[in-house]
Amino acid sequence: MSMENAAYKKFKDISREEHISPGTALCTGCGGLLALRLAYKVLGENVVIVNAAGCFTLLSVYPYNPFNSSWMYTAMACAPAGAQGIRDALDILIKKGKLKSEENLKVVVLTGDGTANDIGLQSTSAAIYRGLDFYYFCYDNEAYANTGFQMSSATPYGSRTSTSLPGEINPQGTTQRKKDLFEIWRAHKPPYLATISPSDPVDLSNKFEKASKFEGPKLFIALSPCPPGWSFGASNSVNIARLAVQTGIWPLKEAVYGEVKHTVIPKFKPVEEYLRTQNRYDHLFNPVKQVDIIDNIRKDVERYWERYLGT
Amino acid sequence: MKQSTNEMIKRIRFHGRGGQGMKTASRIVGTASFLEGFFVQDSPLYGAERRGAPMVAFTRLSKEPILERGIIVSPDINMIADETLLNDQTANVFQGTWEGTVTIVNTHYPASHVRNVYGIVGEIVTLDITEIALNVIGESVLSSTAAAVVCKLTGMITESSLEEAVTRELSSINLKKELVEKNVQAALTCFDRIPETHPHYFESIKEDKKDEIVRLEYADPCLGSPSVYAKGTTKLKKTGNWRLFKPVIDHEKCSRCYTCFVYCPHSCISIDEEGYPQIDYDNCKGCLICFCECPKKVISKDREVRTW
Secondary structure: OOOOOOOOOOOOHHHOOOEOOOOOOOOOOHHHHHHHHHHHHHHOEEEEEEOOHHHHHOOOOOOOOOEEEEEEOOHHHHHHHHHHHHHHHHHHHOOOOOOOOHOOOOEEEEEEHHHHHHHHHHHHHHHOOOOOEEEEEEEEOOOOOHHOOOOEEEEEEEOOEOOEOOOOOOOOOOOOOOHHHHHHHHHOOOEEEEEEOOOHHHHHHHHHHOOOOOOOOOOEEEEEOOOOHHHHHHHHHHHHHHHHHOOOOOOOOOEOOOEEOOOOOOOOOOOHHHHHOOHHHHHHHHOOOOOHHHHHHHHHHHHHHHHOOOO | OOOOOOOOEEEEEEEEEEEOOOOHHHHHHHHHHHHOOEEEEEEEEOOOOOOEEOOOEOOOOOHHHHHOOOOOOOOOOEOOHHHHHHHOOOOOOOOOEEEEEEEEOOOOOOOOHHHHHHHOOOOOEEHHHHOOOOOOOOOOOHHHHHHHHHHHOOOOOOHHHHHHHHHHHHHHHHOOOHHHHHHHHHHHHHHHOOOOOOHHHHHOOOOOOOOOOOOOOOOOOOHHHOOOOOHHHHHHHHHHHHHEEEEEEOOOOOOOOOOOHHOOOOOEEEOOOOEEEEEEEOOOOOOHHHHHHOOOOOOEEOOOOOOO
């Protein structure tokens, strides 16, 4: 998006109002929580979150609640179906005059990558197909982090999870490529779809602002550096997200009715700079450097950007 | 409530916070005991919460097969690896402690002080294992140091078994070799710092206890799906005690750029009327993203000193 007509240009444009109170049970330095907090600042207070089981279940552990707005909890497979029910109920209340239209709520599905890519993919596809007016916020920490960091289909090639340990047969750890959820969702041609990163709050805010202009499905995939799962010090969360963007590993882009546009063109730092920050990639460097695996990761990034930049 | 009359069994309970390494500590003690020829059992117990939240882990060792299962209600050795848990009602660190319990507290205070403040019964040992971990390993991970203290207090585990157990367990979780070596060094330092065990530590439990089955009352299904009507109440939890280092902003040099405010994941930095960032120390978990991201580098980090 061009900077001239963007609603957010600098940090001082970001709202000082907080919508998620301190004191949640989420991990110290959670990158996903930072992305959600920044998104909430644009969404405002009239929100109902429909939260599928995952790390963010812990936002609200009975009897505590961090929100000033509403929150409902569902199983992993059915958050978009829950969102449909809430949307319908709100629409009926407004139609009957029992809810003022200015009190209307934004329905926001909140799930992790396991739900988005694996367990809840079907119900999301159906909700987009029906044109449900909702937001989908996926915090992508690239594994089932809530239960001990088991591999999901969003886990990147060459990384270690507790169920894809590097060994003699698979020295690279995870052998599969990360599922391209952006492209799967884009095939449905929703009104708005974007990737975001907590390292780029201005870009993130502008995307939520832009999405608010559309009716129908508005979907977001947030890179969510995970200190315990990716195995790095909590203070490094934002820096790692930034490196993911700058190396080209995490493209920041949007798609309006399926038309893709990249909002940040990276500096193309060497991928190694990103990989070395996290112990989940340590086996690629120690005890011996696995040059071929690192090369495969680099080539994947190059191929991706060649497609878009036409070089 | 005493758990059993089996005098051969030793029950060890570890209290810590998620991420401090108590699960691994219980495992190291288990492996070290196994190497000494004991039957062993170890298991961690987490709630719904995670890194930074209170957790417990258990180790049992015995000269005979262990048939007992589940949580340890009445420990022989009670390791409290985080002194902030002493005040935490939900952690309930003194549950089931009795005159025969040896309590270890990770603190720089002397044992007498801890006893006076908390009225602890039984033997009490204090050692600042965080300080040792920071000095020797360079990180505040307490698995090997806590395990070493416990191993010494059992009076039945040798230095060589401890060393072997630390190496085995930490290698199995893919720790780098040099880090494993530092952990061994830290463990042996702690092992040396704890005095030889006093026979009194292991007086057998005299009181008998009938095995009881806990009966569950019928509960309305609505209780399983509770509703919360109050807004923003998590701030009452005061997660500030998760913190090991405290970020401190030098307001004299602060340029009011908002970077720390924007990047705080936990909504703990607000902007005051004059545009300066202020930290909510009651809840700041000490992730130190603000410290890393501050473009002017005017945020420092101070080792947290607990005031009791």
